[in-house]
Amino acid sequence: MRPIPEFIGDAELQLDDVGESPCRVQRFRRGNELYFLKTSPAVYADTTYSVLREAAVMQWLSGKLKVPEVVLTAQDEQQEYMITRAVPGVPLSSLVENKRPVLALFQEALRQVQAVPIADCPFDSGAAARLRELVFLLGHGLIDEDYDFSAWPKLSTPQDLLAHLHASAPQEDLVFSHGDLGDSNIFVSERDELYFIDLGRGGKADRWLDIAFVHRNLREDVSPRSARQFLAALDRPDVAAKRTFFEQLDELF
Incomplete structure (x- = not known):
């Protein structure tokens, strides 16, 4: 060291x-x-x-x-x-706090991340791998205890959530995924170049993982309207079940 x-x-x-x-x-x-x-x-x-x-x-x-x-x-x-x-620029979270427009920046961030070729990507961040990780964290008392299941009233305990996630794991459409694509992990420079930090969860995962995180970020911190616009502009129909799965998967991390 x-x-x-x-x-x-x-x-x-x-x-x-x-x-x-x-x-x-x-x-x-x-x-x-x-x-x-x-x-x-x-x-x-x-x-x-x-x-x-x-x-x-x-x-x-x-x-x-x-x-x-x-x-x-x-x-x-x-x-x-x-x-x-350090990367240059400021996080998108600072733009959100100052009521600056961020929708187009989120869209470009998603485009850039999912454009990374995965043919030789050695990092598995798929649902099965993340569920194994969650089992490990839960078994060692390492989950985030500040969880909130209020959006899913049928779930009461972390064990309930884990069982539900195993039962509802989706068929995956793999792309490169940042794994935590939110406004504090995307920086924009003075030249409007995007930089990405906090990539510990990066790897091959379902395309809806990053979509779910961006949608949640917009819905909760910008406006429900921006979140709807984000989904409407995607090049594919919304798959709400996948978005829900990845939001639930994130709750104990």
Whole structure:
């Protein structure tokens, strides 16, 4: 792990508390450059919370999608470590907060992500893999306890949800998926170029996973009208059952 502290040197580490994952993110500067140190506890090594998995996804995406540059990775018995260079621009969440138009940016973000070829993609983020991950997290007491089943009144417990997800897993139409395509993980530069961060869940998955996340983001944080416009502009009919499945799958993460 020694290259990590050597690279950071005497730079001041500042905690970045955006996001809800168990990973710890700290920012620091070297000269005029901004970097991020991201760590994940070793217990998450075989999950999509693993920062080494995220580093591998971003390295594979280099040249295919604008993602952070991976500078260093390391691991020890307690943690996995990754240093990345900051991407330019601002997150779409800042545009949403300032009532700026974001629908077209979300549409372009989805287009770019799903245009990544998957013929040689080594990362499986499909429903079966994510359900195995959920079984592991549930079995080790690692699920997000701040869950809300109010939208699905027939579900009362995490075990109810897990059983329902196993019973309702869809036939998949695989594309490359970001896995958490929301307004805090999409950055737009001054030149209107899009950059993508937080790619730990990236990999081959059903196309409706990212569609579901964008639709939920628009519905909850922009307006129901924008969410309807997003669906209406897709090049295919809506599949509400798949959107529901992926929203439910995300609830315990």
